[in-house]
Amino acid sequence: MKKIDNLDDVLKENDLVVLLFSGEDCAGCETMEKRLDEIEGMFSDVVFVSVSVDDSLYLASHLPVILFLANAMLVDTLIGAVSSNRIKDKLTALVRMGG
Numbered sequence: 001m002k003k004i005d006n007l008d009d010v011l012k013e014n015d016l017v018v019l020l021f022s023g024e025d026c027a028g029c030e031t032m033e034k035r036l037d038e039i040e041g042m043f044s045d046v047v048f049v050s051v052s053v054d055d056s057l058y059l060a061s062h063l064p065v066i067l068f069l070a071n072a073m074l075v076d077t078l079i080g081a082v083s084s085n086r087i088k089d090k091l092t093a094l095v096r097m098g099g
Contacts, residue, residue, distance in 0.1 A: 001020065001033060001036055001037055001040060001048040001049060001050050002047075002048070002049050002050070003049070003050050003051070003052065004049045004050070004051060005051075007019065007049075007051065010047065010049055011069065011072040012072075014047040015045075015070065015071055015098070016045055016046040016047065016069070016070055016094055016095065016097075016098075017046070017047050017048075017049065017067075017068075017069040018036065018046055018047070018048045018049070018066060018067070018068055018069075018091065018094075019049055019050070019051065019066070019067040019069065020032060020033060020036060020048075020049070020050040020051070020064060020065070020066050021050075021051055021053055021063060021064060021065040021066075021067070022050055022051070022052055022053070022063060022064050023052065023053050023054055023063045023064075024052065024054045026063045026064060028063065028064050028080060028081035029063050029064040031064075031081050032064040032066065032081055032082075033050060033064075035084050035087060036048055036050075036066075036087065038084065039084060039087055039088060039091065042088070042091075043091050043095060045095055046091060046094065046095065062079050062080065064079075064080065064081065065077065065078070065079050066078040066079075066082075066087070066090075068090055068091070068093075068094045070094060070097045070098070075093075075094060075097060076090050076093070076094065078090060
């Protein structure tokens with residue numbers, strides 16, 4: 001998963017995006033990053049990126065937060081550490097929406 005500073009560029013260049021907001025001292029964030037890294041290869045049509053709220057202007061009140069975006073529009077959200085199956089279900093729905 002690629003760490004990014006500029007979300008606008010990613011959204012302009014990609015139709016389907018999964019964005020993880022994480023923090024440096026967040027154990028749940030580390031867990032979710034590992035799960036997303038494992039799942040990433042199963043969804044070649046989706047770009048996986050992460051933003052550290054510690055290093056950016058992006059704010060999130062609860063971490064981790066995963067946003068599912070299609071054509072730069074938010075279509076779904078997961079908050080907290082969730083199972084790989086739940087992430088895969090959301091990704092399958094995102095891919096069906098298409099880009």
